[in-house]
Amino acid sequence: MTERQGTKAYLDKDYAEAKTKYEEAAADGNADAMYHLGVMYAEGQGVKQDYAKAAQLLQQAATLDQDDAQLMLGMFYIYGDGVPQDPAKGAALIKAAAENRNDTAMYYLGRLYALGLGMPKDLDQALSWMQDAQRAGFPVQEELLTKEGLAALDS
Numbered sequence: 001m002t003e004r005q006g007t008k009a010y011l012d013k014d015y016a017e018a019k020t021k022y023e024e025a026a027a028d029g030n031a032d033a034m035y036h037l038g039v040m041y042a043e044g045q046g047v048k049q050d051y052a053k054a055a056q057l058l059q060q061a062a063t064l065d066q067d068d069a070q071l072m073l074g075m076f077y078i079y080g081d082g083v084p085q086d087p088a089k090g091a092a093l094i095k096a097a098a099e100n101r102n103d104t105a106m107y108y109l110g111r112l113y114a115l116g117l118g119m120p121k122d123l124d125q126a127l128s129w130m131q132d133a134q135r136a137g138f139p140v141q142e143e144l145l146t147k148e149g150l151a152a153l154d155s
Contacts, residue, residue, distance in 0.1 A: 003033040010036065015046020026057070034061035035069040042072070042081075051082025062093060070097035071105040078118065091118030098129060106133035107140060114150040121154075123147045 006021030019040060025033030038057035041050045055076050061069035070093045076083050077090030091112050097105035110129035113122045127147055134140040143149035 002028070003030045003036070006033060006036060010040075010045075015040065019046050026060070029064070031061040031064035031066035031069065034058070034064070035066050035072070038069060038072065051076065053082075055082035062096075065096075065100060067097040067100035067102040067105065070094070070100065071102055071108070074105075075108075087118030089118075095119075098132075101136065103133050103136035103138040106130075106136060107138045110140075110144070110150070111153065114144075114153045116154075123150050126150045 002021050003025035006018045006025060009015075009017035009021060019037065022033040022037040022040070026037055034057050038054045038061065039045075041047055041054035041057065043049065055073060058069045058073040058076065062073050073083075074090040074093030074097065075081070077086045077093065079085065091109075094105050094109050094112060098109040106129050110126045110133060112118055113126035113129060115121065124147075127145070127150060130140050130144050130150070134145065141149075143152070
């Protein structure tokens with residue numbers, strides 16, 4: 001219940017209340033609250049922007065298989081936001097989110113395979129993940145649904 005109260009406050013832009021409710025729910029082990037609180041720290045919403053604190057919260061949620069946290073933390077590792085840059089670790093987290101059927105993670109995993117970023121370049125895997133993302137509802141650009149289009153990402 002507290003996590004939902006936090007989300008209502010967040011949507012109402014009452015970030016102080018959202019933070020309080022998310023902190024309470026996170027202390028009770030609610031992975032969604034950990035994720036939402038991490039987003040607040042990453043975006044500087046109602047708190048001072050702090051990528052390291054965001055990464056810590058996202059890691060706690062990712063450990064509990066919260067797929068949005070896995071994706072966001074993976075991107076932190078790809079770019080080195082709040083954590084040491086580690087594309088392989090980032091790719092592994094994004095892959096975990098994709099395997100949890102997160103359509104956005106499927107898309108980004110396809111891009112990572114196409115670019116060979118954090119993992120070996122593999123256009124077959126890239127295409128497969130792009131197709132999965134599209135089937136799951138992600139708006140994949142038509143050119144990324146072919147090996148030629150995926151290969152062009154690298155140029």
